[in-house]
Amino acid sequence: MPVLRIPTPLRSYTNGEREVTVKGNTVGDAMDDLMVQYPTLRPHLYNGNAELRPFVNLFLNEENIRELQGLATPLQETDRLMLIPSIAGG
């Protein structure tokens, strides 16, 4: 099943898990599954209209899903999703 990589700032909402196995035929389904597994992540990733917040970058393998079909992008069993956070430390 596809795996989704969780960045450090969000791991406090996934019991410290750095990778979560997700199921679904599309990126959106996989994200819904993630929200079922870890409901407290939702406000950090989605706005009130159930859209990904603009500062949230979700990559499928090496590509930003914005460049693909967004949440409707089809997902393969071996795919790897990665959430890329805005971090500003220096």
Add this chain to the structure above:
Amino acid sequence: MLPMLSHAEILRYSRHLLIPEVGLEGQRKLKQSSVLVIGTGGLGSPVALYLAAAGVGRIGLVDYDVVDFSNLQRQVIHGTAGLGELKVESARDRMLDLNPDIQVDVYNEPFTSENAMRIAADYDVIIDGTDNFPTRYLTNDVCVLLGKPNVYGSIFRFDGQVSVFDARRGPCYRCLFPEPPPPGLVPSCAEGGVLGVLPGTIGTLQATEALKLLLDIGQPLIGSLLLFNALDMSFDFVKLRKNPRCKICGPQPEVTELIDYEAFCGVPGHDHDDGSAGVDWDITVSELAARLKNGNHLSLIDVREPHELEISRLEGARLIPLGQLAARLSELDSAEDMVLFCKSGTRSARALELMVSAGFRKVKNLKGGINAWAREVDPTLPVY
């Protein structure tokens, strides 16, 4: 015409001269080139040290802070003897000790919309070593408007990111992050912490990219974002593309001059605030001490993380980490007087905002946090 190297410089740079990709000509190019390093903290330290050692002819440093004890765990360009000194001067002294043949220009001022274009105009490459969102967006916009490469690095706890944003040849920072996260969502290193060696890893990668750009060798990280995680020792690369709707480097830009970046991001342009939730909502440590002494009944709510209790704690305080607060509001009685606190007042101000929006009114934020309490009321507690 490239500048000549003295015999002393030839000896100093001999290990560079032996690499065909650098060679005598490359070293002369470095001597002629200039780099502006914004921030002389965790990232700026290795960047400035390595670029100085490598013989970049002119290096500019922008910072307005002084060297603090809590900087030395990672800001290796500074030393214990330099505590309290201006960071730009402490860094310049170390760089000139390492390499007296270079020129170091210092700008002891915050990098702002007023001075940024003037400061950056005269440099070939800009390095983003800042510690906050407003200055990162400012640095990006300056580089796009001036047509200069922005060697980006950013860190948090065990995670680092590196890229080269050059809007002439690829995407910019705004293409990837069109909007900043809402204030308070992403903790700063001052609140969330950072592994001391991490800025070393990320800063040396930034210095590497800067040297490649100046020498025009190799593949710069243009259109590619490197994601490093120290715990997993993982290096992942993702592709970045120019965003056709980018507000500054897209075909129809809305941003054509520098803006108010603190207003844009909703946070101050530095990573240490005064730990205040606003005058109406703050309580000072001396007021709190007086109220406790008078036997006033109030609940102390500690919104820090559990591991921070090992460093310092207030007697009788109840721990509800900020991340759990929203889900645990039902445990609290809105009729009760409450004082929220954290390390320095930043997280508890967020907690207060959350509670007020949920209808709580009898809550106060301990201004300056438990660190202010340690400084002013109970010196047996450490400051961290």
